[in-house]
Amino acid sequence: MDGGSNSQDVVLSHEKAPLLSSTKVDTATDRSIQATQPSAEPVIRTYLWRWIVLIIYSVVSISVNLVWISSAPIADIMTCYYDVSVFWVNGLSEVYMLMYLIALFPIVWLLDKYGLRLTMILGAGFNAAGAALKVAGTGSNYFWITMFGQTLAGLSDVFIWTAGPLLSEVWFPSRERATATAIGTAISVQSGVLLGLGLTPFIVHSDLSLQFAVCGNTTIPPFANPGETKEWSDFIFSRLLYFNIGVAALSLLAFIFTLIAFHNAPPTPPSISRKLESEHKQSTGFQQFKEFLITTLGAFKNVHFVLYMIVASIILAMACTMESVINEIVHPFFPDYDEQIGYLGITAQATSIVAMFAAGIVLDWTKAFYAMNLFVCVLSVVCVVAWAVLILFQTNFYLLYIPAVLLGLSMASFLAVAYEYAIEMTYPLPEGTSAGLINAGSQLFSIVIITIMSYFNSVHMESVGLWFIVGITALGCLITIFVKPKLRRVNIEKKQ
Template identity: 25%
Template sequence: MNSSTVNIARYDNDAEEIHDTEIKCPQDEEIHQHFKVYKKRFWILGIYSFLAFFQCLQWNLWGPLSDSVDTAFEGFGSDTVAMLANWGTITFLISAYPSVWIVDKRGIRVGVLIIAGLVTASTAMRAISMLFHSDTVVKVMCHLGAIVNGAAGPIVMTAPPVIAAVWFPPDERTTATGCGQLITLLGSAGSYLQPLIVRSPKHADKEEIRSDIARLLYIYVGVSLFCLVTVALYFPEKPSTPPSVSSSKKRIDLKGSAGKLVRNPNFGLTTISMAFCIAVPAGWYTVLNYSLGEIGIMQDEAMGIGFLAVLCSTLFGLLVSRITDILYGHLRVSLMFLMIGNIVFFYWFFLLSWGCINVSQWQVYVTVICGMSLNGSTIPLFTELAVEFAYPCSELVVAGFFTFAMNGLGMIFLFLFLIPDIGYEWVTYVLLATMSTSLILLVFIKENYKRMKEDKQGTATAE
């Protein structure tokens, strides 16, 4: 048997590890390749994650300030706040395909620059509206800003698995995907700190609250400009040498990937299950203040609950992602256990909402924080399971499919708030129904780890 050596490694100063992997080719020829892992992968993931965090904060801008904006601006009720959040899902559905196409053709660097540009434009629109003493102008510009910010959503939500596949080795991929997705969600937690800057009606009058909101919006313009300049200065497209076997393989093109995924029953069930599991809790979080208000928890206290819920969700999700990388191969079972726990805590909140249990502060904290933590931790696991089913289809297309499904279901949920006098009690029914449906669908999924099997064809060593 003839043996040849292909050395594709370049020994750059920022290379942290070199993986030597022997790959068996169809012709029984051994090829010895070098795979490199670069320290700059943490910069790529870090700057993307911060930008995605900020975009998500803008999406959930008004919900945590519900009492303040109701006082400061005429006509800002729960229907307006829900619609401002819903623009993110509506715009996502419209811009999903163009966004995926652009990133597929032009690369992830161009995609991240587009995110930064759209977020900057949206923050500028809101800030400019505060220069006019007109509630109508503010309301119109806030809607326009929400639309523009929402247009960045498809790239924000599809980028993490792509960055993980391009820059990270197999034993870090789920963790990297989890970081990109869960730190994005942390933006919602950041939005619940806004009452530290914007006072509630208990502590300020209308003009003082308007001044606080204006100050907050001007700060956001500065942050968005910083992100735009930073990404423009340094955000490389991909490493010069791939970190693994699968990352070195060319993916099926956009059209071919879409065709194969539509015909893949396991991928379809995973996508629908993820949409039911994630969409409604994510939408509920944007209007959480109103559900908590029904049981006597007002804006100031809701701030603490909302912030801790997403903070714990992010930290627990990262822990679950890391454990998954270490003990890979049990994604479906892990998801089922997480979702059963999720249903238990949401059912507990359901009992509190309907007065079946006397409401106490600690119960509200436990049910919301634990329920959201378990729910958020399923996101990177669902993503990895979908990518494994789809390989060698593009991770970009995979993420595009399930985020499209999630936003479609989330849009329907938020539209329900526009029904006159609908109240908020029905939300807990929907939470339980969608979570239960997701769990049932998981029972029929058969695991298949195609990408991981290919990465383990050879023996990798680190120098």
């Protein structure tokens, strides 16, 4: 039951939204209200519909990340089928990062002004449109349509990522916020990535010998005759079409669910901090936009937040890099384990989902933000060092599963902590702003780190690339030692 021993789930009829609710009344406040208005309703209440809202958000997030990562596991097939360079295939993923940096501030302002429902409808809508365009771009001559569709879906990612922490604040009580954030902004993301890494190569597979004959030799004419080339191209078209239609259907369903059942906010706030924040927002129009800019820029006056934004950007960028270029990191040292490298990444993703959920629950119970943040950072450094050593010494490949799984656990736990910790530092700054700034930093760092790693691989300096990963992760861990801010939102809840 929600709200302690005095709470019970009831069906309420409210003039704004007849939602299932679980009543929670602050004892002192309730006595004061009853003294003057015996029939008054409690001012703090949680609604069972919050879980429906969270599920819808998670489904949209899964579909967004499935669209994002789907090209990465079949990059060799995509370059061959569409007859484009690896640069353009990698661009299908990197366009998400670019769109985030371009569209962040307008979308954060939109979220702050109009709330969750409009933001989610736009995000789910852009994703559904992008996925539909990728169906239209399935033909081998229509890569530009695929790129345009991916760009639209990349814009949706900005809406969805920035909305997650605000959803937790608007719908969930303080004892459930970290868990909700972990489910919505961490577990759903990793689930989408996991589905993409697992389903795409399973559905869109290729005869490697025929693929090499068709596209694998650029210095002399291909070995495949025109009939074999057409046979291979038609087969890839059919498999890619099946996959794109499936993803588009999921994205469309997520959009429909958002239109029908996603509410902007519950009739009454779920926590004291949310109630105070809602009452504080009274300005409208240009004045509200001016206040938004002032508060956003004011975040950079918070030393703890600035340091933590650097830490979070580094750790989240490292997680993104490991997902994107794990094959480039491991393959030069274990060239005969291509298929197993894929399983290695999938295993790390699967275990990270468990870690995120556990981290959210522990954080809700303890509110030990600093201790958990420092623990997962140190664990990440230890795992990255072990990862580098095992690869460089080319020991048994299957030993890599140990640091890979632990690294997934640690970085996933960090993802579950990061957004809530940032909100605690910057409260009452809008939740989407702190999350958006962290995400923007991580996208920028991801582009830089992936570019550096690609350079090291291109000049056959893979070992230097491995130690670069170790060094930058250790830098993030060192900085986090000095980030120990006041938990502003937790303190407000304790005072009530």
